[in-house]
């Protein structure tokens with residue numbers, strides 16, 4: 001008996017250490033939406049976590065050591081690409097000291113690959129001028145169709161890294177696409193009465209959403225991406241909104257709500273807190289519920305302010 005216990009006490013730690021990991025692929029992302037898509041495509045073979053939370057500005061995430069540590073053992077890192085995470089990811093990735101997920105390695109993914117990028121700059125881009133969209137608009141995840149592109153891409157990546165489960169990844173991506181198509185049909189019906197209506201977002205992160213659902217964008221509350229508005233700018237914006245009959249301002253919880261409320265009030269309109277990222281507001285725990293909440297809240301605001309026009 002004693003020898004059996006001794007034998008087990010030697011064996012157990014070895015068995016535990018050699019036990020299979022909970023998931024076949026540990027995935028980390030720079031955006032909650034990407035973690036949601038990765039989880040859907042990966043199913044039970046993947047655990048996905050996002051470094052930026054849904055209530056944080058994805059442009060500006062503090063590059064804390066805890067973030068670096070959390071991706072130390074990740075097999076895959078999915079970046080939003082187009083420099084949405086360009087201000088912090090170049091610090092966090094090397095800080096993780098994980099060679100598997102550095103740019104150029106098989107485990108590094110640029111999720112914008114294959115997406116039709118809008119607002120690509122044509123001239124010289126000056127970061128000094130505060131342009132945080134140097135490669136075009138990086139908020140492509142506000143169009144459901146673009147997430148179908150991401151899902152197919154991720155299925156390919158996961159299959160290459162984990163060939164044993166390739167058939168499941170492909171099947172999950174197909175199911176994702178079917179679910180997204182059915183959902184899109186539903187969302188398009190909700191938005192149909194508001195085709196041609198104008199909204200004013202705080203930041204230019206609505207261009208893909210507007211394009212998909214036929215909305216018009218009437219400027220932004222910030223004068224340039226990443227530049228806070230001056231009182232004079234807000235005044236001019238409110239005046240021009242009033243003249244044009246534009247009444248709905250939308251902003252994410254991480255932006256300056258006061259500026260949005262002020263400009264909406266002066267224009268005789270309404271300011272609405274919305275989320276374009278999964279987890280930004282209650283009830284937006286995955287990519288589908290995010291769009292459910294986003295679409296219904298914008299439709300409701302436009303309905304009360306424009307009477308459906």
Ligand SMILES: [Zn+2]
Nearest residue numbers: 203204205225
């Ligand atoms: Zn942006």
